[in-house]
Amino acid sequence: QQQVKQSPQSLIVQKGGISIINCAYENTAFDYFPWYQQFPGKGPALLIAIRPDVSEKKEGRFTISFNKSAKQFSLHIMDSQPGDSATYFCAASIRGGTSYGKLTFGQGTILTVHP
Amino acid sequence: GAVVSQHPSRVICKSGTSVKIECRSLDFQATTMFWYRQFPKKSLMLMATSNEGSKATYEQGVEKDKFLINHASLTLSTLTVTSAHPEDSSFYICSARESGTSGRYTQYFGPGTRLTVL
Numbered sequence: 001q002q003q004v005k006q007s008p009q010s011l012i013v014q015k016g017g018i019s020i021i022n023c024a025y026e027n028t029a030f031d032y033f034p035w036y037q038q039f040p041g042k043g044p045a046l047l048i049a050i051r052p053d054v055s056e057k058k059e060g061r062f063t064i065s066f067n068k069s070a071k072q073f074s075l076h077i078m079d080s081q082p083g084d085s086a087t088y089f090c091a092a093s094i095r096g097g098t099s100y101g102k103l104t105f106g107q108g109t110i111l112t113v114h115p
Numbered sequence: 116g117a118v119v120s121q122h123p124s125r126v127i128c129k130s131g132t133s134v135k136i137e138c139r140s141l142d143f144q145a146t147t148m149f150w151y152r153q154f155p156k157k158s159l160m161l162m163a164t165s166n167e168g169s170k171a172t173y174e175q176g177v178e179k180d181k182f183l184i185n186h187a188s189l190t191l192s193t194l195t196v197t198s199a200h201p202e203d204s205s206f207y208i209c210s211a212r213e214s215g216t217s218g219r220y221t222q223y224f225g226p227g228t229r230l231t232v233l
Contacts, residue, residue: 034221043121043208043224044159089158101147101212103222105158 004092006106013113019077021109023090026071030092034103035064035075038087047088048075080113087111117143119211121225128199129233136194136228138209144189145211149222150182153206165192199232206230 006023013019023033031052036044050057050064050073057064063076077084090106118141128134138148146167151159163173163184171184181203183195192211196203206229210222 036224041206041227041229043119043210043227045224046221049221101222102149102161102164103159103210108156108158110156 004090004104004106006090006109008109009107010110011112013080013111015080015082015113015115017080017113019080019084019111019113020074021088021090021111022072022074023092023106024070024072025092025104027092027094028071029094030104032093033064033066033073034091034093035062036089036091036105038089038108044089077111080111082113082115085111085113117211117213117221117223119209119223119225121209121228123228124226125229125231127231127233130200131198134196134199134230136196136207136209136230138192138194138211138225140190140211140213140223143211143213145192145213146189147212148186148192149210149212150184150192150194151208151210153208153227155206159208162194196230199230201232204230204232 004025034049035047037047038044048059048062061078066073088109091103093103120139122137148165150162153159162177163171165171165184165186167186173179186192208227210224
């Protein structure tokens, strides 16, 4: 019930295209959903995050879409660039209780953007 | 923005020795820090939650005597891998959550430490 399932495992997109990564969760107690970007040999960097009280959040070329009833959320990268090539992780956490703030990560998606 | 540093970035040690990894929040105070382990091409696995001034909480299956965690101040947590063996070789990453901000629990990650045990 603590799992977050992420797909696809890998994604190849042409420059200028839209990259879409999907995540699904089971635990309805999750109330914070961040996306992280990780380059090889580096720590994850927070890209964008959403709370379940909104259905969409946009920051620059990055948009999170959230479907509470389906327990799914996705990351859309518009106008994808070769510099976006990295591994992307979705995550979820619970606000309260003993699991407060602990992130549960998806399996990761390796994005490759061809020039 | 919030910056978390780790030291060292890479360490190579002999089997049986102990290695200490430091995690610092540079421009904010962190009541809680987290330690993760990541294998190549895999996701992050939470090892333990480190709370300032109290004992760390370890995830199931993580040996607390093997991975000693100390969170002595609001800006520093350390992970000591005791009697390291080759199977402990991994990428260790810490994160810190800013304290004192009600409702906020964004985690900021350090750059990671690559441990190689020979």
